[in-house]
Amino acid sequence: MRKYGHVIVIGIQNNLTYRVNFLFRSLFGLIPLMASLSLWRTIYAGKSTDDVGGFTHAQMISYYLLVVSVDMLTAAYEDDWQIAGDIKDGNISQFLLKPINFIGYRLSLFLSGRLIYTSVALIPVTCFILFQKSYFVFPADAATFGAFTLSVALAALLQFFLSFAMAMLAFWVTEVSTFIFILYAFEYLASGHLFPLGILPAGWQQALACTPFPYQLYFPVSVYLGKVTGAALVNGLLMQACWVSVVFFAARWMWSRGLKKYSAVGG
Amino acid sequence: MNTLNRYLTIYAALWKNSVTRELGFKTNFLLWIGVEILWFALQLVFIGVLYQHTDTIGSWGKWQVVMLIGASHFIQQIFQALFLVNMTNLSELIRTGKFDFFLLLPVNTRFVVSFRQVDLGSFVNATTALGVIAYAAHQMQFTPALMHIAGFLALCVVGIAVHYSLMFLLATVSFWTVRAQGIVWAYYNLFQIARLPDEAFRGVFKAVFTFALPMLLVVNVPVRLLTDKLADPWSIVQLLIMGVVCALVSDWWWTKSLKRYTSASS
Numbered sequence: 001m002r003k004y005g006h007v008i009v010i011g012i013q014n015n016l017t018y019r020v021n022f023l024f025r026s027l028f029g030l031i032p033l034m035a036s037l038s039l040w041r042t043i044y045a046g047k048s049t050d051d052v053g054g055f056t057h058a059q060m061i062s063y064y065l066l067v068v069s070v071d072m073l074t075a076a077y078e079d080d081w082q083i084a085g086d087i088k089d090g091n092i093s094q095f096l097l098k099p100i101n102f103i104g105y106r107l108s109l110f111l112s113g114r115l116i117y118t119s120v121a122l123i124p125v126t127c128f129i130l131f132q133k134s135y136f137v138f139p140a141d142a143a144t145f146g147a148f149t150l151s152v153a154l155a156a157l158l159q160f161f162l163s164f165a166m167a168m169l170a171f172w173v174t175e176v177s178t179f180i181f182i183l184y185a186f187e188y189l190a191s192g193h194l195f196p197l198g199i200l201p202a203g204w205q206q207a208l209a210c211t212p213f214p215y216q217l218y219f220p221v222s223v224y225l226g227k228v229t230g231a232a233l234v235n236g237l238l239m240q241a242c243w244v245s246v247v248f249f250a251a252r253w254m255w256s257r258g259l260k261k262y263s264a265v266g267g
Numbered sequence: 268m269n270t271l272n273r274y275l276t277i278y279a280a281l282w283k284n285s286v287t288r289e290l291g292f293k294t295n296f297l298l299w300i301g302v303e304i305l306w307f308a309l310q311l312v313f314i315g316v317l318y319q320h321t322d323t324i325g326s327w328g329k330w331q332v333v334m335l336i337g338a339s340h341f342i343q344q345i346f347q348a349l350f351l352v353n354m355t356n357l358s359e360l361i362r363t364g365k366f367d368f369f370l371l372l373p374v375n376t377r378f379v380v381s382f383r384q385v386d387l388g389s390f391v392n393a394t395t396a397l398g399v400i401a402y403a404a405h406q407m408q409f410t411p412a413l414m415h416i417a418g419f420l421a422l423c424v425v426g427i428a429v430h431y432s433l434m435f436l437l438a439t440v441s442f443w444t445v446r447a448q449g450i451v452w453a454y455y456n457l458f459q460i461a462r463l464p465d466e467a468f469r470g471v472f473k474a475v476f477t478f479a480l481p482m483l484l485v486v487n488v489p490v491r492l493l494t495d496k497l498a499d500p501w502s503i504v505q506l507l508i509m510g511v512v513c514a515l516v517s518d519w520w521w522t523k524s525l526k527r528y529t530s531a532s533s
Contacts, residue, residue: 024453032459034472042467043321052320178298185305194313199320 003100004108011112019120026072026121030128033068036195037061037132053199059225061135063196066221068128071193072121074156074216076163079110083167084176090264103164103252110160140226147233151220154240158247159216165251171258186211192218198227212243277374278382285385296388303344303392310336310462311399325466330403331494332464337399338493339462339486342423344396346430348389353381354434355451358441364530377521381435411493419493422503425510426485432513433457433480435521442524461486481509 015022044050044057055063083106086092095102129136139145166183169176188194190213197205197218208214219236222228228236289296314336318329327335357380360366369376404411411419437450460476465487468476476482484506491497 028453028456031456035460035463035468038469038472039317039324039463039467042324043317046323046325047321175292175295175298178295178302181302182305185302185309189309189312194309195316200316201319 004104007100007105007108008112011109012116015113015116019116022117022120023123025077026117027124030068030124033064033128036064053196055196055198058135060196061132062137062225063221065129065132065136066224067193067217068125070152070155070217070220072118072125073114073152074159076110076156076159077117078113079106079160080163080167080176080180083164084170084180087167087170087258087262088174092262093264096259103255106164107160110156114156137225139224144223144226144229147237148220148224151215151223151237151240154237154244155216155220157244158212158240161244161247161251162212162216165247165254168251168254168258171254171261187213187216190214191216192221196221198222212247215240215243274374274378277379281382282385285387288384289387300388300391303388304395307336307340307392307395307399310340324464326496327464327466328407330406331490331496333406334400334403334494335464335486335490336462337396337403338419338423338490339458341393341396341400342426342430342461342486342489343458344389344393345423346427346434348386348393349427350381350431350434351389351451352384352386354438356383357438358450361441361528366528367530370528376525377518381431407494409494411495415493415495419489422489422492422506425506426489429481429485429506429510429513432510432517436513436517439517439520439524442527457482477505478509481506481513484509 040052040057040060043052044060050056052060092102095105139148162183166180167176169179173179190197190208190211192214197208197214200208215236219228219240223233223236311333314329314332317324318332322328324332357366360369360380366380369379372379434450434454437454440450457480461482463483465473465477465483468483473483477484484502488497488502488506492503497503
């Protein structure tokens with residue numbers, strides 16, 4: 001376990017080099033968010049009732065504020081590209097010789113990356129939340145917050161393992177970026193990034209519930225907002241844990257299959 | 268006239284080069300078209316979902332917004348076809364020092380850096396955008412006059428020029444910091460505003476994205492002209508002025524940046 005601790009420390013040092021990059025990334029990321037909020041304000045202003053698919057205007061704003069926060073904590077932005085790059089350039093050869101597990105190694109780097117990204121992005125995100133502070137709600141009670149924390153951790157793992165599995169395609173195809181962008185497209189819509197999934201027609205919602213995407217973002221946010229409680233909450237957390245293990249085993253399987261094909265280009 | 272002819276000949280050669288290059292990666296070419304169509308569809312789904320819950324956004328009806336999304340995609344794809352790869356490559360040229368080579372060519376450096384490569388797949392995507400615009404017009408039972416179509420296309424050209432000037436401005440950041448990979452990502456965030464109806468915005472946000480980064484003009488004005496939604500011709504003048512301002516600023520900045528270039532490696 002200690003060696004992974006070292007990897008995290010090294011990862012933190014490496015990621016600190018990108019702090020300005022992270023700051024700009026999080027700043028620019030707020031632009032479409034502000035646009036969404038403006039769009040919703042106009043929509044609510046044009047309606048006679050303060051309700052869109054069960055969301056009041058205030059709840060809608062809270063939803064987006066939480067999306068930014070959870071996204072900051074869990075998103076696996078660069079990992080898929082980097083892992084695919086490692087495979088393509090033959091950099092993984094060294095890991096085959098070292099007594100370290102590659103998935104564990106990348107997971108440690110992902111965690112350190114998130115740690116640094118969050119500490120940097122916290123500045124603009126907090127400013128933004130303070131600016132909208134009347135809409136920022138606190139969780140109903142400590143238990144809700146506990147469940148939220150757990151589901152954020154699971155969401156982060158899910159995001160990471162999905163990215164890892166996507167990157168494994170680099171063993172078979174030379175250009176993985178198209179596949180990564182296809183996955184992004186689905187994640188963007190089906191995880192609830194673009195709008196809360198609750199405003200979709202019921203049939204769509206049921207269909208999406210069968211995919212891992214809502215558990216990447218929509219589920220933790222719903223837990224925080226108190227929209228999922230009781231048995232549904234327990235069920236949801238179990239489903240989320242199930243998806244994490246399914247995607248983890250898929251990623252591991254692809255890794256071991258990929259290694260059989262691996263020819264250490266340039267290594 | 269001679270200079271123009273010479274540059275056209277060079278540009279034709281660059282096109283030929285790009286076609287040859289694309290033919291080498293046929294599967295990838297088709298996959299990218301698929302990716303773009305998927306993202307385009309995603310935008311349309313978003314609008315579809317919004318209009319399940321409302322009839323108008325400001326004074327914009329559903330099919331008008333669909334037309335807006337289509338026009339935005341059209342402008343973005345033509346921009347992407349002609350410029351995007353070249354803009355992102357600029358930082359790579361500077362990082363590796365290959366930029367030296369372009370400075371030595373007996374042509375305008377900005378020309379060759381901006382037009383070097385053409386992304387043919389984006390032209391295919393631009394046609395799907397035109398298809399969506401036409402379908403939206405059909406749904407509104409609206410047949411634009413020929414004059415309106417011509418005006419729309421002319422304003423689209425201005426919009427593309429604005430995108431080019433701004434993106435070029437962003438790309439020259441690589442003269443200062445070598446790590447400029449975030450540029451494309453930053454720009455995609457701006458594109459996202461361009462496809463939303465201008466009436467959804469107000470205050471500082473609207474002012475910034477009209478008079479500093481004219482994202483709220485580049486698509487909204489052409490679509491308003493096409494659908495006869497212009498309150499007055501003033502917004503067309505605004506777009507034209509902003510087009511000239513952006514071009515001048517980016518050119519001034521480019522000349523200034525070139526002086527900073529110190530070449531890498533070699």
